[in-house]
Amino acid sequence: MSEHSANPSAATATGRSRAVKAVIPAAGLATRFLPATKAVPKELLPVVDRPVLQYIVEEATQAGIGDVLLITGRGKTSMVDHFDRRPDLEARLESKGDAERLAAVRRPSELAEIYTCRQPEQLGLGHAVGYAESHVGDQPFAVLLGDEFVKPSEPLLPAMLELQARTGGIVLAFFEVDPAETKRYGIASVEAAEPELTDIGEVVKVTGMVEKPKPEDAPSNLAVLGRYVLPGRIFDAIRRTEPGSGGEIQLTDAMELLRTEGVPVHAIVYRGTRYDTGMPLGYLQTVVQLACEREDLGAEFRKWLAEFVNNGDETVTEAILNGMREASGGPNT
Structure with a gap:
């Protein structure tokens, strides 16, 4: 039994259903963390005493999502094991009267229903998300990248889910970066959002996107944070997307294809605390910050x-x- 409270049949005032499923692409090789990630998935590297992946699943369940699909790769079955029960370990802790650790060990299995799908080759984020089609169908869903999360007291995903339910389109999250860093991110050009959407938060309308542009070619310094809420039609767009940057099928390109076809694209500019564990330095900073708190x-x-x-x-x-x-x-x- 998971602890989420979302009702899959619930609809907003617009009549559109709110997304109740999340996809976490986590099949990458994590070469920046070798040799540690030769046998241990990067997503399971600990931040004090919880793996990065658990923080991300907790972020999803906090937003009312109770169905999580992990897109995995070779050698990553331990990610699924983390969210399974361990009766032997639980019995040992119970016999010792260690209620605190017993609750901590049980918690991952109580967060959400965890499903898995294997991506045999890592050919880009769009390629990975495409493997979720049989699980998600034509319903909206959230995508949470497996190497960043936000501070629980400064949530982002609930507003994104609400915005997508109102518009029926694509919803992104942005954060501001140093202009010299645009080559590391998907970057957007934006304009003011419709007035009726501004009660949700700092909402902007997206007019264009480009993957990892050089600083001199970047349309802004608004970078795409690793959170997306997408309509089910994204899967058809992924199939029609040719390999782009790095020879990979980019999710950014598939979203841009839908935008040019009239699908509304909005974003929330996030001003809260974001933890990025995708690089060794960011990972160490995250560990230190959360340990201090x-x-x-x-x-x-x-x-x-x-x-x-x-x-x-x-x-x-x-x-x-x-x-x-x-x-x-x-x-x-």
């Missing part, structure tokens, strides 16, 4: 960190953490 070990860890970086001066540690928060797009709290 933990009630059980944060104070002691911050004290050690202060001693490590500047002989016990905690003001230096706080300045470092503030800089890391700014880099992740979050407030200095």
Whole structure:
């Protein structure tokens, strides 16, 4: 039994159903983390005591999604195992009276219904999402990339689901990047959204998208965050999309194809805290930030960190953490 509360039959005032399924593409080789990821999926690397993937599934369930499809690859079955029950381990913890760890071990299996699909070759994000068609059908669904998540107290996905249910089109999430970094992201050109949508949040209408442009060619500094809410017609667009950047089938290209055919594309500009674990530096920053915020070990860890970086001066540690928060797009709290 999962803990989500969404009703798949519920519809908004527009008569459109809200997305209740999520797809997490997680078949990549994670070469930036080798040799650690030779045997352990990057998505299972721990952030203190929970893997990155669990944070992402928790983000989905917090938004009312209770059906999650993992697009996996060779050697990644352990991702599914993480969300399974472990009766032997649970029995051992119960016999020791360790209720706290017992609850933590059981929690992943209670989050959502977890399904899996194998992507035999990694030929781009669009290619990976295309494998979800038999599971999703023609209904809207969310896509959550497997190497970033947002702060639970600053949610993003609920507003995206609401926006997609109102428009019936494509909904993206953007965050601002340094103009020199546009070559790392999908970048959009935008204009003001319809007035009736602005109550949802900082909503913009997307007028164009380009994958990883050079800084001099970028239409803006609004980068696509790894969250999408898509209509079921995206699958036909993926089939009609030719290989693009890097010889891969890009989801950005499929979405742009639908946009040119009249499908509305909107986005929410996210101003909250985003954790990016896709690169070693970002992963380490995420571990440090979340460890410092933990009630059980944060104070002691911050004290050690202060001693490590500047002989016990905690003001230096706080300045470092503030800089890391700014880099992740979050407030200095």
